[in-house]
Amino acid sequence: MIFLLLSLYIQLFDSEIDLNSNGSLNIKEEITVNFDGGYHHGIYRDIPLELSSKTGNFSLGFKVNEVLMDGEEVPVKKSTRRYGGGKDLRIRIGDANNTISGIHVYTIKYSAVLGARYFKEWDELYWNVTGNRWEDRIDSSYCVVTFPSTIQLSNEDIKIFVGTYGSDKTTENYILTENKLSFGTGTLYPGYGATVDIRFPKGYLTKPPFLITFWLKFKSYLGLLFAVLVPLFTFIILFRRWQRDGKDLPIGTITVKYSPPNNLIAAEAGTILDQKVDSVDITSILFELARLGYLSIEEVQTEKFFFLKKKDFKIKILKENGLDKEKPLKKFLSGLKKEGGKEFLISELKGEFYTHVSDVTEELYESVKKKKYFYGNPDTIRKKYYGFGFAALFIGMWATPFAIGMLSAIVSTAAGLIVGGIMGGLVLSGLITLCFASAMPKRTYKGREVLTDILGFREFLVRVEKERLNRMLDGNPTIFFDFLSYAIALGVVDEWAEHFKGLLIESPNWYSAYDVHGPIMASHITSSIGNSISAFSSASSPPRGSSSGSSSGFSGGGGGFSGGGGGGGGGGGW
Numbered sequence: 001m002i003f004l005l006l007s008l009y010i011q012l013f014d015s016e017i018d019l020n021s022n023g024s025l026n027i028k029e030e031i032t033v034n035f036d037g038g039y040h041h042g043i044y045r046d047i048p049l050e051l052s053s054k055t056g057n058f059s060l061g062f063k064v065n066e067v068l069m070d071g072e073e074v075p076v077k078k079s080t081r082r083y084g085g086g087k088d089l090r091i092r093i094g095d096a097n098n099t100i101s102g103i104h105v106y107t108i109k110y111s112a113v114l115g116a117r118y119f120k121e122w123d124e125l126y127w128n129v130t131g132n133r134w135e136d137r138i139d140s141s142y143c144v145v146t147f148p149s150t151i152q153l154s155n156e157d158i159k160i161f162v163g164t165y166g167s168d169k170t171t172e173n174y175i176l177t178e179n180k181l182s183f184g185t186g187t188l189y190p191g192y193g194a195t196v197d198i199r200f201p202k203g204y205l206t207k208p209p210f211l212i213t214f215w216l217k218f219k220s221y222l223g224l225l226f227a228v229l230v231p232l233f234t235f236i237i238l239f240r241r242w243q244r245d246g247k248d249l250p251i252g253t254i255t256v257k258y259s260p261p262n263n264l265i266a267a268e269a270g271t272i273l274d275q276k277v278d279s280v281d282i283t284s285i286l287f288e289l290a291r292l293g294y295l296s297i298e299e300v301q302t303e304k305f306f307f308l309k310k311k312d313f314k315i316k317i318l319k320e321n322g323l324d325k326e327k328p329l330k331k332f333l334s335g336l337k338k339e340g341g342k343e344f345l346i347s348e349l350k351g352e353f354y355t356h357v358s359d360v361t362e363e364l365y366e367s368v369k370k371k372k373y374f375y376g377n378p379d380t381i382r383k384k385y386y387g388f389g390f391a392a393l394f395i396g397m398w399a400t401p402f403a404i405g406m407l408s409a410i411v412s413t414a415a416g417l418i419v420g421g422i423m424g425g426l427v428l429s430g431l432i433t434l435c436f437a438s439a440m441p442k443r444t445y446k447g448r449e450v451l452t453d454i455l456g457f458r459e460f461l462v463r464v465e466k467e468r469l470n471r472m473l474d475g476n477p478t479i480f481f482d483f484l485s486y487a488i489a490l491g492v493v494d495e496w497a498e499h500f501k502g503l504l505i506e507s508p509n510w511y512s513a514y515d516v517h518g519p520i521m522a523s524h525i526t527s528s529i530g531n532s533i534s535a536f537s538s539a540s541s542p543p544r545g546s547s548s549g550s551s552s553g554f555s556g557g558g559g560g561f562s563g564g565g566g567g568g569g570g571g572g573g574w
Contacts, residue, residue: 007038008573011103013141013188015129017196021148023116023123023205024061027567031106035573042069042094043106046133046569050086051114059216060566061113067093068107083133088569112566114216116205123205125198126565132165132193133570141194142184150178151204159197161562162188168560195562230425231432238436245375246440249448256463257456258472260486267328269454270489271368275378275441277361282540283533284489285332285360286315290510291485294319294333297532298512300345313346313532328363335360346532349539357540373450378441385437392430396423454490461487462495469499477506488533 011032018026033043049062067076077092093106117124129143153176162185163169174183185194207213260269266288270281289295298314317337323330335356339349365379443451461483472479480500487496507513 008033008035008040009136010034010134010138011140013130013138015141015143017127017129017143017145019115019125019145019147019205021206022208023114023118024208025112025115025127027110027112029106029108031108031571032103033106033573034103035101037101038573039099040094040101040573041096041099042074042092042104043571043573044090044092045106045108045571046081046083046088046090046131047110048083048086048567048569049080049089051566060115061212061216062089062110063112064089064091064108064110066107066109067091069093070104071107092574094574113208113212115566118205118207120202122202123200125196125200126560127197128193128195128562128565128568130188130193131568131570132191132562133568134188134193135190135570135572137190138188138192140184140186141188143182143194143196145181145196145198147179147181148205151200152178153181153198153200157199159560161195161197161560161564162192163562164191165193165562167562169562193562193568195560195564195568197560197565224421226421227424227428230422231428234425234429235432238433242436242439246436246442248443249445251448251452251455254452254455254459256459257453258460260457260483261450261453264450264454265326265329266485266489267364268368268371268373269457269486270491271364271378272373272443272447272451273454273458273490275374275438275443276382277364277379279537279540280491281364281489282332282357282360283537284485285329286536287481287485287488289329289333291482291508292329293510294323294329295336296510296512299532302345302347313535314343315340315346316343326367328360328367331356331360331363346535346539349536353539368447371446372444373447375442375444381441382437385433385440389430389433389437392426392433394430396426396430457486458490458492461490461492464499466499470503473503478508480505481508481511493533 011034012030014030014032016028020026029045031043031045047062050059064078068074074093075095079090079092081088081090091108094100115125115127117126125145130138130141155172155176158174158176158181160171160174160183161167161169162171171183171185173185174181181196181198183194183196188194260266264272266284267277267281270284271277286295286297290297295318296316298316300312300314302310302312315336317333320333320337323333335353336344336349339353339356362379365377368374369377476482480496483496484493487493
């Protein structure tokens with residue numbers, strides 16, 4: 001690093017600043033660089049494009065007109081970057097395929113629309129000539145500021161700051177005439193700079209037209225404006241679409257139901273309830289098939305290690321025909337047989353059966369759609385919005401830096417700001433779309449009616465009174481198992497089981513508890529059912545692994561410092 005610092009230095013930083021009557025500036029910099037070692041292609045020059053104010057940063061209206069090396073055109077790459085709280089223009093001069101040595105003179109001509117500032121009692125040019133962010137030593141700097149017309153100024157109207165950023169040390173080494181100010185400095189080490197502050201009588205300079213000033217100050221907020229407008233319009237569009245296509249009809253009064261809705265399997269009830277197929281819906285199908293007589297579930301004990309025992313569940317497929325009208329159940333049973341055969345342990349399904357779950361899931365979505373409980377496939381509708389949301393996030397997050405840099409270099413900084421704002425707005429729009437996605441599926445009138453029945457039955461499963469339950473058990477000793485698949489799908493299996501504590505339950509012919517014959521205690525069956533649900537959920541899941549600015553130098557009683565005002569920046573070799 002030390003070698004690189006010593007391998008080039010700036011012999012002379014020569015600056016000509018022409019101040020126009022409307023406060024704009026035409027600037028010519030001639031930077032004489034001595035490459036006496038190291039490995040370089042040229043230099044880069046950073047120029048702050050913005051100035052801070054009480055209301056935020058605003059553009060000074062920079063335009064680069066010409067860049068030369070030794071009087072000849074050379075490759076130039078322009079880009080913008082954030083520095084501190086502002087934006088810099090980086091001008092990289094030189095050919096990446098060629099290295100240079102010796103002494104070379106770099107000429108940069110550029111202009112600034114808002115060069116001067118206007119106060120109540122005077123007009124002012126407060127300009128950072130060299131910048132305080134040069135990586136290399138400047139042996140000497142010289143600056144000439146040409147006035148738009150002759151004027152008599154006094155030494156009280158001139159301040160020239162030299163030093164590190166923030167230094168208020170001034171120099172008297174300048175020459176003032178009726179139409180120009182010229183001054184020079186000695187050696188400026190890295191981090192040092194020169195700033196000129198000239199106060200003119202009020203009215204000497206004319207303000208630029210209001211529309212120009214307004215545009216330059218306003219365009220700095222274009223990015224923010226688009227970053228707000230794009231997601232705002234997205235929210236409005238999605239909200240109106242949700243009101244039309246996604247907002248469900250009011251549910252109305254819920255009446256307790258003592259049996260599940262007709263012609264509705266438990267997994268469909270769970271899907272209608274929360275508009276999605278989840279693991280409890282899939283698990284409920286196992287018990288639904290058993291209740292309908294298609295398979296049996298038997299508790300077994302297996303040896304895990306020496307004398308330690310582990311509870312498992314043996315599944316026997318009893319029949320296969322008769323499920324043509326219930327495709328989710330048929331797909332599920334077909335998957336069980338394909339992976340386990342006619343008889344198998346649930347533990348043997350691990351790593352295999354989950355591959356069939358996606359087909360069953362899709363059949364459930366299609367089933368609730370075909371039965372006209374939803375206006376469309378809920379999963380397809382959600383995926384459409386999720387797709388738009390993630391696409392907007394991807395474009396906004398990954399394309400932004402490239403788009404801003406390209407447009408800022410080729411077209412203008414304002415274009416880069418607009419695109420940056422749009423891209424930032426896309427990110428927020430993507431997040432908003434993702435938030436709306438889950439709310440977009442809409443139940444039909446028929447779906448609303450059956451949802452009311454589902455909620456009423458769920459209320460029964462959660463809050464049934466002991467007295468009523470005892471009467472129901474007298475009429476149906478296997479009621480616990482008859483409603484078990486619905487309790488699983490509706491997410492209330494624990495609440496349903498809690499009602500049977502201390503009661504004897506009759507096992508149906510499709511469920512066999514280990515070493516138990518006849519009626520069994522609810523506590524035993526509740527524990528076993530919990531274990532079987534957990535084991536099957538595991539088998540159904542895939543395995544793991546699948547610049548700154550300042551106020552006037554003269555305001556506030558003689559403030560100001562090196563590095564203040566517009567312009568400045570820095571540079572170095574590359």
